[in-house]
Amino acid sequence: MSDLSFNIRTTDDFFKVLLEDYKEFNANRTSSRHAIHCAIIAWHMTEWVYKELESQLSEDMFIKSMVQQCPSLEIMRSLANGTKHNKRSGKSQTIKSTELHLGVFSKEFSREFDTSHLKIELQDGRKIYFEDEVQKVISFWEKYLSSIATNNSSY
Numbered sequence: 001m002s003d004l005s006f007n008i009r010t011t012d013d014f015f016k017v018l019l020e021d022y023k024e025f026n027a028n029r030t031s032s033r034h035a036i037h038c039a040i041i042a043w044h045m046t047e048w049v050y051k052e053l054e055s056q057l058s059e060d061m062f063i064k065s066m067v068q069q070c071p072s073l074e075i076m077r078s079l080a081n082g083t084k085h086n087k088r089s090g091k092s093q094t095i096k097s098t099e100l101h102l103g104v105f106s107k108e109f110s111r112e113f114d115t116s117h118l119k120i121e122l123q124d125g126r127k128i129y130f131e132d133e134v135q136k137v138i139s140f141w142e143k144y145l146s147s148i149a150t151n152n153s154s155y
Helices: 011-027 032-053 059-069 072-085 130-151
Strands: 095-101 117-122 127-129
Touching: 011 032, 011 130, 032 059, 032 072, 032 130, 059 072, 072 095, 072 130, 117 130, 127 130
Parallel strands: none
Antiparallel strands: 095 117, 117 127
């Protein structure tokens, strides 16, 4: 429980922030600002969950476990830390570059058309969409938090 984040006190409260940020991003999928907010909150959910669970694992081992369960968290970590430090640093070297691609077709068209999107190029050369990765992370957190609530009424 945090006493340094106004009325955002619990992991559930923090997750609601992620959902609100995602809703704003989803309304404007080319907004770097909304994407960065989502990435930062999505990544820092790991710390909130760790603190609330009072896990017996070290924080590093807990985070490693989370990333193994949801590899898209590594993308969020790279974006969050890269933004925070204004450079590629820390443990994560997953992302080579990011780009706002402005296509000529609206988001109503499929990706086979030249649509606008936030593109991520990974170190291995693969290109992925931010919107896909953040959706994977949100789905992961929804399932994870639900399973914890089911197994332990006060995670």
